[in-house]
Amino acid sequence: MSEIKVEEKQVNTEHHENKKPREKLFHITKRLDVSLKYKIILRVVSILVALVVCAIVLFIFKPGKFGAFFKESFNSLFGSTNKFFNILYEFAFLLGIAIAILPCFKMKFWNLGGEGQVLMGCLGAALVSKYVGPHVPNFICIILMIICAMIAGGLWAFIPAFFKARFDTNETLFTLMMNYIAMGIVEFTVQLVDPTHGSFAGLTSGVYHTSTNISILISFIVVSVLTVFMYVYLNYTKHGYELSVVGETRNTAKYIGINVKTVIIRTAIICGCLAGIMGYLVVAKQTSINKDIIGGKGFTSVMIAWLGHMNVIEIVIMAFLVAFISRGSNQVSTKLGLSGSFVQISIAVFLLTILAFEFFLNYEVHFNKQLFSKKKKLEEVKE
Amino acid sequence: MFALLLCEAFLLTPIFLFGSTGETLTEKSGHLNLGTPGTICVGGAGGMIGVAVYDSICGGFANSNPFLTFMFVLFFALLFGALSGLLFSFFTVSLRCNQNVMGLAYTTFGIGFYGLIATLVNRPDGFLNQYCGTISRLFMTRSEAPNGFCEIFLSHGLLFYLSFVIAIVVAVVLKRTRVGLFVRTVGENAGSADAAGIDVSKYRYITTIIGCSISALAGLYYFVEINNGLVEFKNIDAYGWLAVALVIFTLWKTDLGILGAILFAFLFKLPEIYGLPSASLNILFQYLPYFVTVVILVIISMVNKKAVQAPANLGIPYFREER
Numbered sequence: 001m002s003e004i005k006v007e008e009k010q011v012n013t014e015h016h017e018n019k020k021p022r023e024k025l026f027h028i029t030k031r032l033d034v035s036l037k038y039k040i041i042l043r044v045v046s047i048l049v050a051l052v053v054c055a056i057v058l059f060i061f062k063p064g065k066f067g068a069f070f071k072e073s074f075n076s077l078f079g080s081t082n083k084f085f086n087i088l089y090e091f092a093f094l095l096g097i098a099i100a101i102l103p104c105f106k107m108k109f110w111n112l113g114g115e116g117q118v119l120m121g122c123l124g125a126a127l128v129s130k131y132v133g134p135h136v137p138n139f140i141c142i143i144l145m146i147i148c149a150m151i152a153g154g155l156w157a158f159i160p161a162f163f164k165a166r167f168d169t170n171e172t173l174f175t176l177m178m179n180y181i182a183m184g185i186v187e188f189t190v191q192l193v194d195p196t197h198g199s200f201a202g203l204t205s206g207v208y209h210t211s212t213n214i215s216i217l218i219s220f221i222v223v224s225v226l227t228v229f230m231y232v233y234l235n236y237t238k239h240g241y242e243l244s245v246v247g248e249t250r251n252t253a254k255y256i257g258i259n260v261k262t263v264i265i266r267t268a269i270i271c272g273c274l275a276g277i278m279g280y281l282v283v284a285k286q287t288s289i290n291k292d293i294i295g296g297k298g299f300t301s302v303m304i305a306w307l308g309h310m311n312v313i314e315i316v317i318m319a320f321l322v323a324f325i326s327r328g329s330n331q332v333s334t335k336l337g338l339s340g341s342f343v344q345i346s347i348a349v350f351l352l353t354i355l356a357f358e359f360f361l362n363y364e365v366h367f368n369k370q371l372f373s374k375k376k377k378l379e380e381v382k383e
Numbered sequence: 384m385f386a387l388l389l390c391e392a393f394l395l396t397p398i399f400l401f402g403s404t405g406e407t408l409t410e411k412s413g414h415l416n417l418g419t420p421g422t423i424c425v426g427g428a429g430g431m432i433g434v435a436v437y438d439s440i441c442g443g444f445a446n447s448n449p450f451l452t453f454m455f456v457l458f459f460a461l462l463f464g465a466l467s468g469l470l471f472s473f474f475t476v477s478l479r480c481n482q483n484v485m486g487l488a489y490t491t492f493g494i495g496f497y498g499l500i501a502t503l504v505n506r507p508d509g510f511l512n513q514y515c516g517t518i519s520r521l522f523m524t525r526s527e528a529p530n531g532f533c534e535i536f537l538s539h540g541l542l543f544y545l546s547f548v549i550a551i552v553v554a555v556v557l558k559r560t561r562v563g564l565f566v567r568t569v570g571e572n573a574g575s576a577d578a579a580g581i582d583v584s585k586y587r588y589i590t591t592i593i594g595c596s597i598s599a600l601a602g603l604y605y606f607v608e609i610n611n612g613l614v615e616f617k618n619i620d621a622y623g624w625l626a627v628a629l630v631i632f633t634l635w636k637t638d639l640g641i642l643g644a645i646l647f648a649f650l651f652k653l654p655e656i657y658g659l660p661s662a663s664l665n666i667l668f669q670y671l672p673y674f675v676t677v678v679i680l681v682i683i684s685m686v687n688k689k690a691v692q693a694p695a696n697l698g699i700p701y702f703r704e705e706r
Contacts, residue, residue: 029704061499110483112417169684170693172415172483173631177673177680180624184670191663299487306484341498348492352474355485359478 026367034361043314046357047321050350054325057349062336072335073328081213083327089216089285091323096223096281097301098308098315099230100274103267104157105302106234106310108247109164113175115298116182117153117272119291121279123186124152126200126289130193133205141206146280153276154269156182161268165261179298183291190290199290207284219281226274231312243267296344303351307358318354325350388649388656394539394609395648397546398423398601402626403644404550404637405598409468410630411557412590413570413696414475417486419598420623421493422467426599427606427619428493428500429463430456434514434612435504444510449517453541456518456603464599467493468592476587479700494620497602501615515612542604547641549597554638566590570694573701583701601626625651628676634683634691647672 055069062068076083097114104111125145133141160178163169194200208215234240246253246263253260283289304322308315329346333339402423409416416422433456441447471489474480505511519540557563568576569586577583605619606612625647632647633639650672654665683691 028702030702061503112483112487163681163684167681167684167687169681172698173627174677174680176417176624177628177677180621180673181670181677184667184673187666187670188663191666192661195662296491299491303484303487306481339499339502341495341502344491344495345499348488348495351488352485352492355480355488356474356478358480363479 028363031364046354050353053353054346072332076328076331085213085216087323087327091320092220092223095319096278098304099227102305104271105305106247107243107267110172111175113178115294116179117156117275118279119182120156121149121153121276122283122289124148125280125283129203129206145206149276149280150273154272157268157272161265165264187291199288201288203287207287215285391652392648396644397543397604398622399626399629399644399647400546401601402598403629403640404553405594406630407637409591409594411570412566412587415482415698418489420620421490422595422598423602423623424493424497425463425467426460426602428497429460430603430606431504433459444513452514453518460599460603461596464596465592468595472588472591476584482698511612515607519608550637550641573696632676632679
């Protein structure tokens with residue numbers, strides 16, 4: 001008891017000492033409606049600032065090379081046909097995964113498992129190509145590969161979605177762990193089937209045998225079709241409407257008669273199937289599989305989908321920019337003799353800068369003008 | 384054989400323990416920091432920079448003092464960890480950005496940063512290796528009898544024991560003290576905490592900065608004790624995700640985290656030491672911790688008891704005017 005009294009006394013004395021209530025320098029309010037013009041201007045500014053920040057980071061590690069970042073990046077885009085196709089492949093890859101996981105995000109289902117779902121798709125496709133491929137015509141093999149990849153990817157998305165719908169299990173952590181389980185399964189299978197190479201190197205059936213550039217072009221076309229499909233699916237179908245309602249508020253969805261559990265599971269399976277198709281495309285181009293074949297692009301795509309505000313058009317732009325930064329900084333690092341890790345740094349810095357600018361999109365800062373004027377008055381009095 | 388396994392497993396334990404202790408502390412205040420693998424990498428990079436700075440100050444390995452080296456390395460790892468925490472909380476508390484996106488971006492950054500610093504700092508004469516050798520021998524009590532009690536429990540560097548001490552201290556602070564209660568309140572219901580006069584932003588900033596500093600020590604430990612100053616890293620980010628998994632596995636309790644970390648290290652090292660019948664089974668065994676974590680995650684959601692759940696406001700940025 002006595003201790004509490006002492007505390008109270010202290011509190012009282014403190015209170016008397018600062019009689020004046022503290023006034024804050026600024027306060028923050030939420031922006032309720034944002035005009036399209038403001039949005040576009042902010043986006044353009046944030047992208048430009050992000051590019052400059054990337055160049056500054058390069059400047060820190062290689063003093064005197066501020067302009068090199070821009071020069072080499074644009075060189076990587078327009079330098080030669082091969083370089084352009086490299087960017088195109090990276091773009092298609094990132095966009096495809098981002099589009100695949102998009103419905104989940106729209107439903108506020110944090111699917112961080114894009115990496116694992118694509119990887120399982122790769123595994124499904126590669127297994128079919130290895131075991132069924134030699135015995136059937138090529139086009140049947142391709143169809144079988146795609147179906148198998150979709151099943152594998154869909155299954156990998158279904159598992160967390162089922163537990164989310166049934167027991168409300170935390171899907172962020174669940175899907176994250178599923179990525180690594182998928183890696184384990186791939187490594188295990190590869191070791192079991194093909195211990196000498198450590199990858200199914202030299203798959204022949206159901207994969208592109210044309211030149212690399214044509215195979216990239218095919219991937220790009222498939223991804224474009226998927227993108228258009230997703231745009232229509234989200235904006236003009238009943239499913240798309242249902243999943244956005246579930247994302248906004250669960251209870252509203254329940255009251256208007258949407259079966260929330262079904263929607264969650266269905267959407268996740270669609271995500272997984274699309275990721276599986278991406279897996280097929282990867283295997284078809286690389287003609288092999290190993291556990292690092294996705295190389296963290298699943299996570300990058302999560303950031304792209306979020307920073308694209310779950311809007312297909314914005315996602316396309318974001319994916320292109322990230323592909324541009326990625327290939328550009330790759331070129332920079334090889335030209336200037338930096339390590340390849342610079343690519344990861346510049347992608348992260350670019351995304352972080354854009355993320356920081358999100359604040360100005362959602363919130364408005366009001367400076368306390370009275371306080372400023374009061375301070376001025378006080379200063380005047382003192383003088 | 385078993386003693387060797389124990390010894391190896393104990394050697395690996397602090398990575399998981401540092402990582403999960405830091406992450407638990409952060410998560411208790413309502414921050415899901417997926418940047419932990421990145422923070423671990425940045426901590427390791429901090430260690431490298433610490434060695435390089437000390438090397439340039441004392442002018443060569445011949446004049447160096449192991450204790451001072453240790454202090455430099457520790458200081459830089461903690462500094463970089465704290466900066467990571469500051470950045471993370473600036474983005475998520477002040478700018479109210481999405482924590483998952485921020486965390487993933489920071490992980491990407493951290494892995495890149497480690498690689499870049501490694502190539503910038505490393506020299507062909509292997510000075511990092513020399514320095515790390517002196518640090519890890521600094522507080523070591525070498526036993527005479529191999530595979531004995533001393534080998535298993537007393538033959539490690541100071542950082543090893545520090546990880547256990549920190550885990551226990553964090554557990555006691557969170558469970559028994561007033562500050563710990565406030566931290567938990569902020570994580571469970573930031574609105575009520577604010578109404579009770581707790582400064583939510585301040586608590587989130589401080590816990591995240593301290594948590595990230597602790598996580599960064601995992602990277603330092605990896606660099607100094609396990610890699611012995613070699614800059615190549617294979618799976619430091621995989622260790623990081625395991626540390627995040629460990630937080631769930633131990634139900635957000637750092638004292639349980641000690642046992643969990645030992646178990647994870649045990650599972651990780653078991654196939655390597657004993658050698659299972661086939662190489663593919665070895666691989667499957669190494670991924671067992673992730674699977675176990677998923678099972679735990681499902682079980683705690685089935686049980687639906689508050690005591691075992693994640694903090695209720697985990698991952699939700701707090702904005703006072705949004706109520």
